[in-house]
Amino acid sequence: MKYLHVKPNVLYGFGGVFALLLIATIIVVALRLLNRNKDYTELTLRIKSWWAMIALLFVALATNETVTLIFFATVSFLALKEFLSLIPTRRADRRVLLVAFLCIPIQYLLVYISWYGVFIILIPVYAFLFLPLCMVTIGETQGFLRAVGTLHWGLMTTVFCVSHGAYLLALPEEGNPVGGGVGLVLFLLFLTQLNDVAQFVWGKALGRHKITPRVSPNKTWEGFVGGVATTTGAAWLIAPYLTPIPHPYSLAFGAAIGVAGFFGDVTISALKRDLQVKDSGDLLPGHGGILDRIDSLVFTSPLFFHLVYWQYY
Numbered sequence: 001m002k003y004l005h006v007k008p009n010v011l012y013g014f015g016g017v018f019a020l021l022l023i024a025t026i027i028v029v030a031l032r033l034l035n036r037n038k039d040y041t042e043l044t045l046r047i048k049s050w051w052a053m054i055a056l057l058f059v060a061l062a063t064n065e066t067v068t069l070i071f072f073a074t075v076s077f078l079a080l081k082e083f084l085s086l087i088p089t090r091r092a093d094r095r096v097l098l099v100a101f102l103c104i105p106i107q108y109l110l111v112y113i114s115w116y117g118v119f120i121i122l123i124p125v126y127a128f129l130f131l132p133l134c135m136v137t138i139g140e141t142q143g144f145l146r147a148v149g150t151l152h153w154g155l156m157t158t159v160f161c162v163s164h165g166a167y168l169l170a171l172p173e174e175g176n177p178v179g180g181g182v183g184l185v186l187f188l189l190f191l192t193q194l195n196d197v198a199q200f201v202w203g204k205a206l207g208r209h210k211i212t213p214r215v216s217p218n219k220t221w222e223g224f225v226g227g228v229a230t231t232t233g234a235a236w237l238i239a240p241y242l243t244p245i246p247h248p249y250s251l252a253f254g255a256a257i258g259v260a261g262f263f264g265d266v267t268i269s270a271l272k273r274d275l276q277v278k279d280s281g282d283l284l285p286g287h288g289g290i291l292d293r294i295d296s297l298v299f300t301s302p303l304f305f306h307l308v309y310w311q312y313y
Helices: 008-034 041-062 065-086 091-112 122-138 144-170 180-206 221-242 247-275 290-294 297-312
Strands: none
Touching: 008 041, 008 180, 008 221, 041 065, 041 180, 065 091, 065 144, 065 247, 065 290, 091 122, 091 144, 122 144, 144 180, 144 290, 144 297, 180 221, 180 247, 180 297, 221 247, 247 297
């Protein structure tokens, strides 16, 4: 069992997150008292869910690497399950689904043993080849392309992309003496979720010009620019305390996370619009499902991982 080294800066970072949640809670309570005629139920549910998610993340990151990887693997499992519930597969593919879900523990085991060479090709190469092979042996050709494409895309988004966030924990600690792997994870998750919130708030406050009207009508240029600017500024402030990224480069990292988070969000929105569903599930009150919450992370996680990996490791 490998214990994670939670640096003081990471604890301060979590303290800051909990402080922001406390401020948000106080604001919501004040709004409900001052304006009793307006319904703040959804906003209240969102805040409560954030408390639960941040507390669970803190426990996972503050214990040991095994618990943390189980946490990430569970997120991938629930997200893949939601994905496949949105796009029903063929009855003939039940055994193939078992193979797809077995990719999850194998992928995270590779993270645990830090076997990067196989980690990076297990799903995009071997699962890509093996899953259609399993389908061929079943002998059912009707709907073959749709079924194999669904499994491939589901594994890539919910398992392969998300697991890059977990692999930050396996990077050598000497590469990030101020925050370690936990600091990198906290930096990635905080900026990704901050970007979602900031784009929503700026869009509500100033949004006039729609950016993707046919995919996500509520997205605006004002929200996009405001969110990316907020995320970039936050990255500049906190990067030196959690990551090895110096101030000048932190602006580029923050902007990259902001832009990638936007495209992750609208990509999953396009999927849901095609399937004519509002949310991927109802596991997280006020937020929808797991897939709704990690849609931005699907893009930001591999991008941030490889930028850090190439630059500092």
